[in-house]
Amino acid sequence: MASTVIHAYYDDDDVLMHAVKKVKAAKHHIEEVYCPFPVHGLDKAMGLAPTRIAITSFMYGCLGLTVAIVMMNYIMIADWPQDIGGKPSFSYMENMPAFVPIMFEMTVFFAAHLMVITFYLRSRLWPFKKSENPDPKTTDDQFVMEIEVHDNEAELKELLLDTGAVELNIIKNSH
Structure with missing residues (x-):
C-alpha cells in the first residue's frame, strides 16, 4: 500500500505553533512534528494525550x-x-x-x-538506534510538520503555504 505525506518546513517555532493550530482547525491529522528542540505547548496544540x-x-x-x-x-x-x-x-x-x-x-x-x-x-531509544527524523535539518534549525495526503494535496499545499511554510516536499512511501 502506498501512502503520500507532505513535509512542511518552518524556520521559527512560533510560526510552527500557529501553523499547527491552523492545520488542526482545518480538521487535518498531523502525523508528526520534528523539532530541533522542545517546543512548549506543541503537544497540546497537536491534541496529544497528556504524559503519565x-x-x-x-x-x-x-x-x-x-x-x-x-x-x-x-x-x-x-x-x-x-x-x-x-x-x-x-x-x-x-x-x-x-x-x-x-x-x-x-x-x-x-x-x-x-x-x-x-x-x-x-520511546524505544537504545544505543545505536537509527534516527527517525526525515531530514537532518530538523536537528539544526528547521521544523518539519508531516501530514498524510488523502486526495487533498492541492488544498493541503495551499493551507501549509498560508501558514508560513518555507518549503514543501511531497514524499511517496511504499509499504
Missing part, C-alpha cells in the same frame, strides 16, 4: 523511599547496631531524624534514574 511520566516518577520515588527505610532498618538496627554519637541503636523510630537525608536522597535517586530508563524504553 509524573505518575511513574511518584511510584518510583515511593519505591526508593521504601528501599531506603528497609535498608537502613536492616543495616543500622537489625544487622549491625552501633552506638554512633550516643544515639540509641535499638529503635528505627528513635533514629529516624538522622535517616531523613538518606531517605530523601534514595527517593530522588530512584525517581530520577528509573524515570530516565522508563522514558528511553517507552
Whole structure:
C-alpha cells in the first residue's frame, strides 16, 4: 500500500505553533512534528494525550523511599547496631531524624534514574538506534510538520503555504 505525506518546513517555532493550530482547525491529522528542540505547548496544540511520566516518577520515588527505610532498618538496627554519637541503636523510630537525608536522597535517586530508563524504553531509544527524523535539518534549525495526503494535496499545499511554510516536499512511501 502506498501512502503520500507532505513535509512542511518552518524556520521559527512560533510560526510552527500557529501553523499547527491552523492545520488542526482545518480538521487535518498531523502525523508528526520534528523539532530541533522542545517546543512548549506543541503537544497540546497537536491534541496529544497528556504524559503519565509524573505518575511513574511518584511510584518510583515511593519505591526508593521504601528501599531506603528497609535498608537502613536492616543495616543500622537489625544487622549491625552501633552506638554512633550516643544515639540509641535499638529503635528505627528513635533514629529516624538522622535517616531523613538518606531517605530523601534514595527517593530522588530512584525517581530520577528509573524515570530516565522508563522514558528511553517507552520511546524505544537504545544505543545505536537509527534516527527517525526525515531530514537532518530538523536537528539544526528547521521544523518539519508531516501530514498524510488523502486526495487533498492541492488544498493541503495551499493551507501549509498560508501558514508560513518555507518549503514543501511531497514524499511517496511504499509499504
